[in-house]
Amino acid sequence: MIRAIHIEDEPGIVELLSNMLNLYYPNKIEILGNASTLDEATNLIDDLKPDLIFCDIQLEDGNAFQIFEKIKYLSFEIIFLTAFDEFAFKAIKYGACDYILKPINPDDLVTALNKVSNRIKTKQNSEATNQILKYLKANKELKRISLPVTDGIIFEKTDDIMYLEADGNYTHLTMCDGKKIVTIKQLKDMEDAFSPVIFFRVHNSWIVNLNFIKKYFKGINSYLEMIDGKTIPISIRRKSKFLEIWNE
Numbered sequence: 334m335i336r337a338i339h340i341e342d343e344p345g346i347v348e349l350l351s352n353m354l355n356l357y358y359p360n361k362i363e364i365l366g367n368a369s370t371l372d373e374a375t376n377l378i379d380d381l382k383p384d385l386i387f388c389d390i391q392l393e394d395g396n397a398f399q400i401f402e403k404i405k406y407l408s409f410e411i412i413f414l415t416a417f418d419e420f421a422f423k424a425i426k427y428g429a430c431d432y433i434l435k436p437i438n439p440d441d442l443v444t445a446l447n448k449v450s451n452r453i454k455t456k457q458n459s460e461a462t463n464q465i466l467k468y469l470k471a472n473k474e475l476k477r478i479s480l481p482v483t484d485g486i487i488f489e490k491t492d493d494i495m496y497l498e499a500d501g502n503y504t505h506l507t508m509c510d511g512k513k514i515v516t517i518k519q520l521k522d523m524e525d526a527f528s529p530v531i532f533f534r535v536h537n538s539w540i541v542n543l544n545f546i547k548k549y550f551k552g553i554n555s556y557l558e559m560i561d562g563k564t565i566p567i568s569i570r571r572k573s574k575f576l577e578i579w580n581e
Contacts, residue, residue, distance in 0.1 A: 334362070334363050335361060335453060336361050336385070337362050337383050337385040338366050338367065338374075338383045338385075338386055338389065339351075339366075339368075339386075339388075340369075340374045340386060340389060340550075341368075341369065343389070344518075346389070346414065346435070346437075347367050350437065351364060353439060354466065357439045358442070358443060358446050361446070369393070369405075370392065371394055371399055376401070378404045382409075385449060386409055386410070386411050388412070388415075389413070389415050390413055410453055412445050413433070414432075414433050414437060416434060431449060432445075474549065476490055477490055478491050478494075478527075479515040480514055481516055481517050482507070482516055489506075491531075492544075495509050495541075496540065496541045496559060496563065496565060497539065499539070500515075500536040501519075502517065502519055503517060504523055507561070523540075533575060534571065536566050536567060538563070539565050541557060541565060543578070545559050545561075546558075546560075547581075549567075554566065
C-alpha cells in the first residue's frame with residue numbers, strides 16, 4: 334500500500350481525488366491526510382513521511398514549491414494536480430515526478446500512478462525531490478546575464494535567449510525578438526550560468542532554450558527546428574538525454 338498525502342485548498346478536488354482513487358486504483362493508495370496551507374503541508378510531510386504527495390502548485394497562501402524548501406523529509410514521489418504553464422511542465426518532466434491537468438482525467442491518473450508506483454518499488458523516489466530542489470534553486474538564480482562584448486557589457490534576461498552557438502573564443506546568441514549578440518566568452522564558460530531546467534546543450538556547439546523548440550526531427554542525424562525556423566543538430570551522445578526530458 335502506497336502511503337500518500339494530498340496538498341490542495343479546494344475541498345471539491347480533495348473529495349474527487351479520493352473517489353477516483355477508490356474507483357480506478359482500488360486498495361493501492363492510502364491517503365494519510367490532507368493539507369490546504371503551506372504550514373499544514375510542511376508539518377504533514379515531516380510528521381507522516383509519505384511515499385507519495387499529490388500536490389496543487391498554487392495554494393491560497395502561496396506557491397507549493399515553497400514547501401519543498403522547508404521540509405526535512407525528502408524521500409517521496411510527487412504528482413502535481415494543477416493547471417500550470419508550459420514552462421512548469423518542462424521542469425516537472427525534467428525531474429522524476431509527474432503532473433496531471435485539472436480536471437483530472439482517469440487515464441492520466443492511472444498512468445501517473447503506475448509510473449510513480451514503479452519508482453517507489455525500485456527505490457528511485459528520492460531523486461524526484463532532488464530534481465524539484467534543483468528546479469527551485471534554478472528559479473531563485475538571477476534572471477539576467479551579463480554578456481561581455483567588444484565595447485562593454487550587455488545585460489539580458491536569460492529567458493529571452495532562444496539559442497547559443499559556439500564560434501571559437503566567441504558565442505553567438507539569438508534572442509526571442511530576433512536580436513543577435515556576439516559575446517567574447519566561450520560557450521563552455523557560459524553553460525553553467527544557465528538553468529539546466531530551461532537550457533539544454535544539444536551539441537558541442539549549441540545550447541537551446543527548451544521553450545523555443547518548434548519540432549524535433551528524428552533519425553540518424555536528428556535535429557531541432559526552433560520557432561524562428563533555425564535548424565540545430567543534436568549530437569548522438571546527447572540525443573537520449575534530450576528525449577528523456579520529454580518522456581520519449
